[in-house]
Amino acid sequence: MIELQDVTKTYNAGEALVYALRDVSLQVAEGEFVAIMGPSGSGKSTLLTILGAMNSPSAGQVTIDGINVYQLGAEWQADFRHEYVGFVFQQLQLLPYLTAQENVLLALAIAKLPKATKIARAREVLAQVGLGGKEGRLPYQLSGGEQGRVAVARALVNRAPLLLADEPTGNLDRATGVQILNLLRALNRTGQTVVMVTHDAHAASCAGRIVNLLDGQIVA
Amino acid sequence: MQLTDIALNSLRRRKGRMIFLVLGLAIGVATVVALVAITDTMQTDIAVKMDEYGANILIVPKASDLSLSYGGVTVASAAYDVGELSLADLDRLQTIPNARNISVVAPKLLGAIPVLRPAEGTVGEQPVLVAGVRFPDELRLKQWWQLDGAEPGGTYDALAGVRLAQALTLHPGATLKLNGQTFRVVGILAENGTQDDDILFIDLAAAQQVMNKPDGISLVEVAALCIACPVEDMVKQISEVLPQARVTALRQAVTLRMETVGQLGRFALAMAAVVTAIGGMVVLTTMLSSVSERRQEIGLFRAMGFRQQHVMRIILSEAALVSMAGGVSGWLAGMSAAVLLMPYLANVTMPVQWNPWWAFGAAGGALVIGLGASIYPAVYAARLDPTIALRSL
Numbered sequence: 001m002i003e004l005q006d007v008t009k010t011y012n013a014g015e016a017l018v019y020a021l022r023d024v025s026l027q028v029a030e031g032e033f034v035a036i037m038g039p040s041g042s043g044k045s046t047l048l049t050i051l052g053a054m055n056s057p058s059a060g061q062v063t064i065d066g067i068n069v070y071q072l073g074a075e076w077q078a079d080f081r082h083e084y085v086g087f088v089f090q091q092l093q094l095l096p097y098l099t100a101q102e103n104v105l106l107a108l109a110i111a112k113l114p115k116a117t118k119i120a121r122a123r124e125v126l127a128q129v130g131l132g133g134k135e136g137r138l139p140y141q142l143s144g145g146e147q148g149r150v151a152v153a154r155a156l157v158n159r160a161p162l163l164l165a166d167e168p169t170g171n172l173d174r175a176t177g178v179q180i181l182n183l184l185r186a187l188n189r190t191g192q193t194v195v196m197v198t199h200d201a202h203a204a205s206c207a208g209r210i211v212n213l214l215d216g217q218i219v220a
Numbered sequence: 221m222q223l224t225d226i227a228l229n230s231l232r233r234r235k236g237r238m239i240f241l242v243l244g245l246a247i248g249v250a251t252v253v254a255l256v257a258i259t260d261t262m263q264t265d266i267a268v269k270m271d272e273y274g275a276n277i278l279i280v281p282k283a284s285d286l287s288l289s290y291g292g293v294t295v296a297s298a299a300y301d302v303g304e305l306s307l308a309d310l311d312r313l314q315t316i317p318n319a320r321n322i323s324v325v326a327p328k329l330l331g332a333i334p335v336l337r338p339a340e341g342t343v344g345e346q347p348v349l350v351a352g353v354r355f356p357d358e359l360r361l362k363q364w365w366q367l368d369g370a371e372p373g374g375t376y377d378a379l380a381g382v383r384l385a386q387a388l389t390l391h392p393g394a395t396l397k398l399n400g401q402t403f404r405v406v407g408i409l410a411e412n413g414t415q416d417d418d419i420l421f422i423d424l425a426a427a428q429q430v431m432n433k434p435d436g437i438s439l440v441e442v443a444a445l446c447i448a449c450p451v452e453d454m455v456k457q458i459s460e461v462l463p464q465a466r467v468t469a470l471r472q473a474v475t476l477r478m479e480t481v482g483q484l485g486r487f488a489l490a491m492a493a494v495v496t497a498i499g500g501m502v503v504l505t506t507m508l509s510s511v512s513e514r515r516q517e518i519g520l521f522r523a524m525g526f527r528q529q530h531v532m533r534i535i536l537s538e539a540a541l542v543s544m545a546g547g548v549s550g551w552l553a554g555m556s557a558a559v560l561l562m563p564y565l566a567n568v569t570m571p572v573q574w575n576p577w578w579a580f581g582a583a584g585g586a587l588v589i590g591l592g593a594s595i596y597p598a599v600y601a602a603r604l605d606p607t608i609a610l611r612s613l
Contacts, residue, residue: 049607054523075527082525093520097233105221107524118221158525 002028002051002162002193007060009046009216020046021057021216028195030161033188035207036197043216044197045090045166051195052085052164053077064162082110086155088165092147094139100126100150101135107154125153129183145176152183156192163187165196169203181206223530226521227537234510238538241506242546245590248499249550249582250557252492257558259488261572276451277442278468279458281305305437309462313442316457324443326357329424331431331438335388336397348384350398350420352427355379361443362416368392369407375426378403381417382410398422399430496589503593507539511601522606535598536591543590547583554582 009021021043028034038044049055050062053069054077062069064084072080086107094103104122111118126135129149131142139147148168155163165184169177177200185206188194196207204210212219231238310325329352355372359365369392372379380390385408390396394405403422411417428434444454451469458467511518518531558572 052523054606075529078522078525078527080525081523085525087523089520089523093516095517095520097229102221106226106521109221109223109226110526110530115222154524 035204038213086160090167092151244502245546246550250554253554279440352424366410367407379421500593507597528602532598539594547586551582
């Protein structure tokens with residue numbers, strides 16, 4: 001269970017105080033697929049980074065599985081991200097000099113697991129996203145959709161209970177975007193909690209629930 | 221995939237920059253190694269030459285009545301016939317633990333003897349100081365001696381100090397009698413401002429004969445190679461094997477030598493400090509630049525749950541690997557440079573020693589510089605805000 005209570009995030013822009021989020025309260029149940037929609041600058045990505053224990057709110061409280069995330073120290077927050085959160089970034093953020101398998105293994109670099117277990121788990125998750133046999137390929141040797149799948153595989157490999165996706169179809173053509181959305185939906189059906197940020201209504205329609213943000217506030 | 225794999229990958233991707241960094245460190249380390257190797261060789265060479273240039277330990281019999289002085293050091297007077305040292309004592313010197321540090325052992329038998337000049341048919345009004353010496357050892361000990369004439373070759377050859385020669389009108393080829401034994405003056409010592417100017421030097425065995433002291437020795441001058449040994453230790457060791465003797469370190473001579481040698485070492489250290497500072501700056505700027513380029517990657521690591529210490533470990537692992545490579549290659553280059561340049565830089569006969577421990581020292585030193593200079597970039601990387609870092613695309 002994810003719970004945001006009266007979360008506000010402000011930034012200083014010179015002498016002016018800019019509200020990225022204002023008194024946002026939200027609950028996401030375990031196994032839910034939530035899409036956060038809104039135009040550019042509405043605070044979607046800020047909300048996602050706050051959910052991902054990466055961006056401390058100016059006010060309010062974030063609780064995930066009963067843990068008050070921002071009361072943890074900085075290094076504990078890192079541990080929390082490692083164990084609880086998988087990210088799929090808008091730019092995918094695959095490292096171009098690593099193969100698909102190595103990109104996935106990156107997320108296990110600090111895990112205290114035997115090397116063979118790490119490799120087995122990376123191969124398993126790549127097969128799960130339909131990339132079996134393409135483990136040794138570099139990102140440029142994969143299509144856009146396949147690169148997106150590698151990014152999803154990397155987010156899943158830690159078996160984190162929460163998958164956060166920031167505009168996962170933003171830079172993809174429609175057909176490839178659909179592939180990624182189908183993958184997220186399939187994962188959700190297996191019980192994976194997914195929170196996705198998007199400004200694309202079609203992408204949002206894949207989610208079980210849509211939360212609309214406008215000027216840092218939930219409007220529907 | 222481990223943290224070290226990430227560091228290795230990063231180094232492979234930035235070959236040019238890392239080769240530049242290795243080169244920068246290697247040049248710094250090579251300069252220090254070359255300087256240290258050259259100065260070390262020069263120090264050893266100078267120390268050996270200086271140690272051979274005069275005595276630094278004096279052995280005299282323990283005596284209550286001291287009346288004559290020699291070389292600025294008061295010794296037991298032969299006239300009072302102390303004679304507690306013997307030739308057998310010289311062999312005992314070779315049994316001390318630091319015997320290998322003994323360069324020259326120069327025994328002397330001193331006596332005041334009236335001189336008869338057969339050519340003039342006169343006997344000196346007062347006795348002169350006669351020193352029986354082993355000429356090969358004495359000439360090696362007193363390399364500053366300049367002779368007018370020849371080096372003594374025969375048992376009854378003599379060298380006269382310049383003031384004694386003037387007083388007795390001695391010249392190379394002159395003869396004189398000591399207690400009935402005829403000696404031939406083969407050389408006159410040039411004035412050197414010491415008591416040697418007033419002494420007649422004859423062979424030790426001949427002196428023992430004419431002074432009627434078979435096996436007798438008045439004092440022993442010892443030149444010890446003391447760059448690697450404290451002279452006080454040797455004094456103690458000699459005192460133990462010669463309990464009847466008073467053993468004295470000529471501290472002034474030793475201190476002067478050590479100071480001269482130490483100045484060279486201090487120069488090398490000063491240069492090393494400058495080069496170290498420059499090397500550190502090269503590492504600092506290169507690593508900072510590398511971190512700045514990798515903000516996105518570091519942000520990704522942090523977003524995936526890498527702790528700050530994990531990021532620091534990655535950066536410091538890279539620095540360690542590069543530093544080790546720079547240290548070892550710098551050692552090789554520095555030693556090679558020292559070997560090649562030594563003949564042109566200094567008139568040193570001693571070869572540069574390839575000390576393998578210096579390789580560890582060079583690698584260790586480079587490691588300390590590399591890691592020290594990378595701490596700030598590593599901390600900077602570790603503290604990068606993951607959200608800002610990810611937005612830096």
